[in-house]
Amino acid sequence: MSLRTFASVGRRTAALAIITAAIAAWLLLPIWPAAWTDAQIETLSSLWIGSLESLPPDPSNAVAENSAAASFGQQLFFDTRLSANGAISCATCHQPERRFTDGLPKGQAIGTSGRNTSSIVGVAYSPWLYWDGRRDSLWSQALSPLEDSNEHGSDRTHIVAVVATDPSYSSIYESLFGAAPGSPDSHSVDRTFANIGKAIAAYERLLMPGPSRFDRYVEAVVARDEQSQKEIFSDDEVFGLQLFIGEANCTQCHNGPLLSNHEFHNTGVIAFAGEVPDKGRVVGVRDVLEDPFNCLGDYSDGSDCAELIFARTGSELIGAMRTPSLRNLENTGPFMHKGQIETLAQVLQHYNEAPPAMIGHNEAQPLDLSGRELRQLEVFLRTLAAPLATADQWLRPPPVNVEENSGDQAGGNASGDSILTTVSL
Numbered sequence: 001m002s003l004r005t006f007a008s009v010g011r012r013t014a015a016l017a018i019i020t021a022a023i024a025a026w027l028l029l030p031i032w033p034a035a036w037t038d039a040q041i042e043t044l045s046s047l048w049i050g051s052l053e054s055l056p057p058d059p060s061n062a063v064a065e066n067s068a069a070a071s072f073g074q075q076l077f078f079d080t081r082l083s084a085n086g087a088i089s090c091a092t093c094h095q096p097e098r099r100f101t102d103g104l105p106k107g108q109a110i111g112t113s114g115r116n117t118s119s120i121v122g123v124a125y126s127p128w129l130y131w132d133g134r135r136d137s138l139w140s141q142a143l144s145p146l147e148d149s150n151e152h153g154s155d156r157t158h159i160v161a162v163v164a165t166d167p168s169y170s171s172i173y174e175s176l177f178g179a180a181p182g183s184p185d186s187h188s189v190d191r192t193f194a195n196i197g198k199a200i201a202a203y204e205r206l207l208m209p210g211p212s213r214f215d216r217y218v219e220a221v222v223a224r225d226e227q228s229q230k231e232i233f234s235d236d237e238v239f240g241l242q243l244f245i246g247e248a249n250c251t252q253c254h255n256g257p258l259l260s261n262h263e264f265h266n267t268g269v270i271a272f273a274g275e276v277p278d279k280g281r282v283v284g285v286r287d288v289l290e291d292p293f294n295c296l297g298d299y300s301d302g303s304d305c306a307e308l309i310f311a312r313t314g315s316e317l318i319g320a321m322r323t324p325s326l327r328n329l330e331n332t333g334p335f336m337h338k339g340q341i342e343t344l345a346q347v348l349q350h351y352n353e354a355p356p357a358m359i360g361h362n363e364a365q366p367l368d369l370s371g372r373e374l375r376q377l378e379v380f381l382r383t384l385a386a387p388l389a390t391a392d393q394w395l396r397p398p399p400v401n402v403e404e405n406s407g408d409q410a411g412g413n414a415s416g417d418s419i420l421t422t423v424s425l
């Protein structure tokens with residue numbers, strides 16, 4: 001055998017070995033997703049939007065279910081007169097077309113907010129508001145941006161004056177709350193301010209997530225309809241879902257039909273260079289206990305404040321943020337409490353590495369997933385996107401004056417759903 005022939009045989013053997021190794025590696029990977037077990041089907045059903053219970057009442061807000069209050073709240077949500085410069089409304093940052101976020105790392109209005117603008121879709125289910133949970137009701141939360149120097153930059157005296165001097169606002173206010181806004185009797189500035197928050201909260205309670213492709217897939221799984229399962233989800237999406245509820249352990253925190261446990265966790269998200277790490281819930285819990293507009297305060301309409309009374313405290317809350325819902329990932333980036341992570345792929349890379357937290361302790365463990373598995377998780381997460389379950393009329397500035405809607409509809413609806421069908425603007 002000449003040297004040349006010998007070299008060519010060697011090359012062929014090497015090529016064969018590489019091909020064999022590649023086939024072997026490929027065979028080790030599952031080609032088709034395994035069938036769902038009963039236990040997995042139970043988990044899937046718990047994530048299904050159909051398992052979302054109807055919105056619990058908010059006893060601290062007497063107008064929470066009131067459709068006239070929701071219409072008034074919608075007006076206020078889009079009203080720039082409430083701001084110091086006449087140019088900012090809640091919708092400046094919570095833009096309906098971006099699922100009530102703004103596409104920025106941090107909210108931007110009169111100044112720059114401290115954190116990333118949260119989507120408010122479905123947030124009425126959460127006992128705590130803000131990334132650090134420093135408010136305990138939608139209505140008490142709504143008061144904070146109005147007086148935040150970076151957001152509306154206004155103050156309660158100005159806000160109450162806007163409502164008191166706009167004839168349609170003051171008339172609907174009076175019909176809802178039984179006295180003129182800011183009147184010398186019991187409707188002091190603080191009480192009127194709290195009531196304005198309650199109307200905004202009644203509006204926000206209508207913003208609900210709708211069924212996604214994922215939810216249709218779960219229905220097909222529960223019905224054991226394999227044909228529909230194949231039509232609804234690609235194999236990669238099924239693999240991604242298997243990882244999500246299995247090896248990647250995402251459902252430890254992202255569980256229930258909103259894909260959030262509404263609890264606080266430290267997941268080791270790194271602060272921007274030059275910024276002090278965010279202390280998160282450990283400060284948030286202190287703030288909510290001191291808030292004069294909390295459930296135990298003078299302006300609350302109810303007395304069931306168990307969540308607040310038994311709020312968890314402790315050093316494990318250092319750097320902990322509230323688990324966000326994952327039903328809102330299209331068009332809502334950048335992600336995390338300060339918008340530190342730009343893309344979903346980078347979020348998954350973060351979980352794969354699970355770096356040590358800058359303060360406190362990262363509860364998530366490194367995952368060691370392959371690039372292919374991370375892509376499968378990402379395509380699965382995108383199947384959770386869906387339009388809101390809320391009628392379009394609520395997703396834009398109200399076209400007509402509140403006055404036309406006032407009065408006759410005051411008096412409470414049993415559920416958000418009935419409000420959607422009974423009010424026509």
Ligand code: HEC
Nearest residue numbers: 090093107108109113115116117118129130131142145151
């Ligand atoms: C400058 C932009 C900006 C404006 C204006 C603004 N927000 Fe926000 N909003 C934010 C940011 C940023 C956060 C998160 C802040 C944090 O957690 O510390 C937030 C959080 C919230 C939350 C909590 C969501 C959750 O998941 O916990 C609600 C509800 C909310 N805003 C409603 C409103 C309402 C109602 C108004 C008007 C009265 C308003 N916002 C005005 C930027 C804004």
Ligand code: HEC
Nearest residue numbers: 248250252253265269321322323324335336337347351363
């Ligand atoms: C230990 C609880 C926990 C686990 C486990 C967990 N998450 Fe999270 N997730 C959170 C918390 C808390 C945040 C907010 C963290 C922050 O901003 O600092 C978050 C944020 C996110 C975000 C950003 C959402 C947004 O609107 O900014 C995505 C996407 C996400 N998680 C997906 C996942 C996936 C996928 C997995 C599984 C690989 C996972 N999470 C595992 C608690 C957890």
